[in-house]
Amino acid sequence: MNPSDRLRVVVTGATGNVGTSLVRALEREPRVGSVLGLARRLPRLELAKTEWAELDLSQEAAGPRLAQYVEDADAVVHLAWRFQPTHDPVETWRTNVLGAVRVFDAVAAAHVPVLVHASSVGAYSPGPEGGPPVSESWPTHGWPGAAYTREKAYLERVLDTFERDHPQTRVVRMRPGFQFKEESASEQRRIFAGRFLPGRLFRPDLLPLVPELSGLRFQALHTDDAADAYRRALLRDVRGAFNLAAGPVVDAGTLAGLLDARPVKVPNAAVRGALATAWRLRVAPSSPGLFDAVLRLPLLATDRARRELEWAPSRTSVEALEAFLRGVRTGAGDATEPLAGRRSAA
Numbered sequence: 001m002n003p004s005d006r007l008r009v010v011v012t013g014a015t016g017n018v019g020t021s022l023v024r025a026l027e028r029e030p031r032v033g034s035v036l037g038l039a040r041r042l043p044r045l046e047l048a049k050t051e052w053a054e055l056d057l058s059q060e061a062a063g064p065r066l067a068q069y070v071e072d073a074d075a076v077v078h079l080a081w082r083f084q085p086t087h088d089p090v091e092t093w094r095t096n097v098l099g100a101v102r103v104f105d106a107v108a109a110a111h112v113p114v115l116v117h118a119s120s121v122g123a124y125s126p127g128p129e130g131g132p133p134v135s136e137s138w139p140t141h142g143w144p145g146a147a148y149t150r151e152k153a154y155l156e157r158v159l160d161t162f163e164r165d166h167p168q169t170r171v172v173r174m175r176p177g178f179q180f181k182e183e184s185a186s187e188q189r190r191i192f193a194g195r196f197l198p199g200r201l202f203r204p205d206l207l208p209l210v211p212e213l214s215g216l217r218f219q220a221l222h223t224d225d226a227a228d229a230y231r232r233a234l235l236r237d238v239r240g241a242f243n244l245a246a247g248p249v250v251d252a253g254t255l256a257g258l259l260d261a262r263p264v265k266v267p268n269a270a271v272r273g274a275l276a277t278a279w280r281l282r283v284a285p286s287s288p289g290l291f292d293a294v295l296r297l298p299l300l301a302t303d304r305a306r307r308e309l310e311w312a313p314s315r316t317s318v319e320a321l322e323a324f325l326r327g328v329r330t331g332a333g334d335a336t337e338p339l340a341g342r343r344s345a346a
Contacts, residue, residue: 006033013080057099127298185327
């Protein structure tokens with residue numbers, strides 16, 4: 001392939017869970033010539049094809065710099081996202097919604113041919129109770145009680161308008177289930193459980209019981225498998241949304257097996273009440289609204305990704321969770337600020 005025919009890809013949020021997997025996947029892809037990774041803090045990650053630039057999408061001043069960064073891009077992958085602080089939804093809105101709009105505006109102004117956006121299973125409306133997996137046509141109105149799901153759903157509407165007004169840009173929306181890998185475990189523990197929860201607690205001998213909650217079942221996949229789907233979407237002439245997940249579906253029995261523990265039925269209201277109290281006291285970073293949203297997530301049918309992207313996960317959901325648990329116990333991380341390891345009461 002002529003070097004001039006290779007793609008230049010810009011990735012926002014390139015130092016996070018999915019971003020680090022994606023830039024490494026693009027490093028190995030011969031049809032990609034260069035990658036520009038954008039992040040709020042520059043990483044200590046040296047890759048042959050990848051340059052880095054510091055950019056905070058929540059700031060209005062990010063607009064002109066974005067325009068410069070995407071000017072000669074063949075594709076933009078928008079991954080940047082802030083989960084915290086859940087107590088200040090205005091702050092997450094500035095990054096997640098206003099920052100995304102800045103990215104979309106820059107893509108439109110530069111006439112970038114391809115935009116791949118990280119949506120989520122959280123964008124979907126609650127699924128049919130106990131029903132079958134849903135396709136990409138299921139409504140994307142999210143769950144109104146959690147900032148994460150509200151913001152993901154709102155951006156789906158923004159992209160609807162973007163696609164109408166800019167049909168020359170090929171837009172792809174990725175809607176994955178929960179994404180885990182060993183290197184992201186420390187970050188995910190901090191985001192959802194708090195930095196003071198010791199990783200050593202996630203040992204089978206210290207967790208003899210797992211709460212069995214009504215409605216708790218979800219899908220997961222290894223982050224590297226999700227990154228492979230992003231790579232394929234960049235290189236194929238596809239548009240629209242793609243569900244991403246691996247089997248089997250995870251429930252309390254699956255979690256109990258991973259932890260060599262026993263599932264015990266616990267009333268949802270009791271768990272939600274304890275979480276709400278801990279959240280109000282700022283002991284737990286995850287809001288009760290997010291708990292409500294997780295219990296209402298639909299299961300995802302991945303037929304379209306398997307058919308049009310020729311994508312299939314190389315690891316099961318259980319293997320992805322095993323990697324996460326290894327990372328939590330050992331304080332694993334990566335050479336980026338978001339994925340820094342061992343930031344906890346060990």
